[in-house]
Amino acid sequence: MSSNSSSEGERESQSGSVDNKPQTADAEQLSFRDIGVMEQLCEACEKIGYKAPTEIQRESIPWSLQGRDIIGLAQTGSGKTAAFALPILQALWNNPSPLFACVMAPTRELAYQISETFEALGAGIGAKSAVIVGGMDMISQQIALSKKPHILVCTPGRLQDHLENTKGFSLRTLKYLVMDEADRLLDMDFGPKIDMILKVIPRERNTFLFSATMTTKVAKLQRASLTNPVKVEVSTKYSTADKLLQYYMFFPFKHKDCYLVWLMNEMAGHSAIVFARTCNEVLRIGLLLRSLGIEAIPLHGQLSMDKRLGALNKFKSGARKVLVATDVASRGLDIPTVDLVVNFDIPTFSKDYIHRVGRTARAGRSGKAVSxxxxxxxxLLQRIEQVIGKKLDEFPGEKDAILLLQERVNEAQRLAMLELKDIQAKQKNGKKRARDERGDKQMSLSEAKKISRGNKKGGSRR
Known part of the structure; x- marks a missing residue:
């Protein structure tokens, strides 16, 4: 663990800062009050169950309260959202202003979750937040922006849309900019949009970059947007939680579904996230599990935003025990009760493994991950083991007992494929109908224009 300024010279020039930062002999006994968080926010922390600051919070909040820019690198599930939310809310209390802070996130689900954290922590001081993401109605978002929220949580693409198209909306009053999961923001080709946003927001601001993994792209972004930052690092570049038990299961490709069904039966009663590579595969696995009586719900990028949030809420509430998802669910989502993560498809990039398995064993709890x-x-497995610096153990299971399920699984596969084809046919017909309706509408508009032009000509002759 290290907590350091971006250079030794900067550290020496900030002599008061180092002295003011809590020293860590009894770091784990520190409270939020001890690290400078004001009373109203300490009470909010107690209400929502934050008993004591996590390591990233202990290391970064004192620097943030002193007005420094922060680069925060910590394991997923370590409390990064509160690490930037608490200093921002405290600064807002001291200097109230509309559109005080903007938080950019790579996914819509993460944006909603960050907003929930701000609203829970800021309820006692009257802080209001708005979520601006793609896939939702622009007009209702424009109305939300016209009410001048204090905190704006967004995805970069939709923020750019509003900056260009929403009359009267600007970020001139912005005091804080946060880029959460900064490496993912840049991996998703948001770079040009972020560059544009950086050009239109005040230079005099505080900037926080937070992520579980840092990349060379983030280093470039840091140079472009941060002033004399403090780098707070409470994990190695790629690491997983200490209480996470990591396993693999090795078998021929043709038995993949059979092993999944066996594992879900073994873990019956526990909550699990199953990660697959494509939207189609997510849908197929969900149908397969449901046909075998396993409560599963899909989550992927082709669903509408309402359906995505609905799926998440059903999983969070325990109405569904199994969430089958693409990597849209691998970043930042805080669902404390996830017992198991299954990599049905091993991710191509090792850091995606870190984020996927970070959905369990959060905030000091234990959890299991099976690949x-x-x-x-x-x-791919060997590459992951090399990156995380440990060998995965083999998950115990009798091959013969597992393959006894194969016949039932074969039938479930057949039913799932039939249902999947039916869904795809309906989607195709729906798209065709929508295209035809658009065409009819355009034809009727052009006919109306012709009639209108004809009437005008007739009128002028008369």
């Missing part, structure tokens, strides 16, 4: 390894995945 399915077929003859095609051995190299």
């Amino acid at each position: 399915f390894v077929t003859q095609y995945d051995v190299e």
